[in-house]
């Protein structure tokens with residue numbers, strides 16, 4: 534199994550199923566690959582296209598890789614210079630993929646392949662296709678041209694029309710637990726090994742903050758980002774410190790005002806706060822529950838020691854509803870003030 538789709542970590546069942554389909558020439562005409570940014574959607578799509586067109590596909594040597602990675606087709610597919618593997622994404626400066634772009638793509642699908650047996654059309658950010666573009670795509674999916682495979686990549690499957698979903702095979706990329714993620718990130722990045730040795734806390738914080746997504750952890754390993762992680766954790770700690778009822782309101786108010794003003798960043802920090810509160814609640818119940826925000830039991834004890842269970846649960850609920858409000862387009866400055874006032878109100 535470890536000789537199939539070797540550029541993608543984990544995802545063993547998907548790799549087995551799709552590589553077998555490539556070997557037996559039964560790959561579905563259309564696939565919908567769903568997962569967060571950095572979870573390997575693009576790598577998986579490339580592996581599928583390379584496997585189907587690999588010149589060593591029929592070679593059954595023991596331990597032979599699929600795709601082989603060394604034939605002419607594989608090499609050019611990996612480098613993005615193969616004429617029969619086509620990529621469509623959002624044009625720069627545009628928020629969506631429009632119907633014109635889709636139509637051009639669709640016309641090309643009806644031309645015969647230049648070199649390969651199978652033509653592949655990979656649509657990145659497929660959830661950004663306008664409804665008109667999705668309908669244009671639907672026409673092809675209803676009667677797909679022979680020897681053509683369409684692979685849609687997206688983070689949010691609910692934005693894809695159900696008529697498209699019903700004509701594609703759904704694949705969800707795998708998210709990793711802490712230990713697996715640690716092993717994969719170390720295998721991919723020398724920076725990871727160095728950081729783990731020099732600053733194990735920071736390395737651990739990156740793994741915890743990446744939500745099980747390899748690409749996100751690798752991005753955060755870049756220097757600028759590790760500082761952002763430290764800042765994010767400091768925000769969470771300052772917030773927890775301001776929660777005891779005896780703490781002055783001004784402290785709580787400052788801690789909420791110091792939270793990020795950008796929607797996505799704020800959501801990440803609020804999720805961290807919620808994880809920290811969950812750790813504290815769990816620690817009151819049992820010593821055996823491993824923390825998911827705090828890096829160690831000691832750090833957990835240092836923070837939030839003065840908070841009782843009732844207070845923790847009240848704040849947890851307030852944070853949960855604030856996270857839901859972010860998606861409802863509320864004004865962020867109002868939301869931050871509301872958090873402080875609502876927590877203060879629970880006396």
Ligand SMILES: [Zn+2]
Nearest residue numbers: 587601604607
């Ligand atoms: Zn090959």
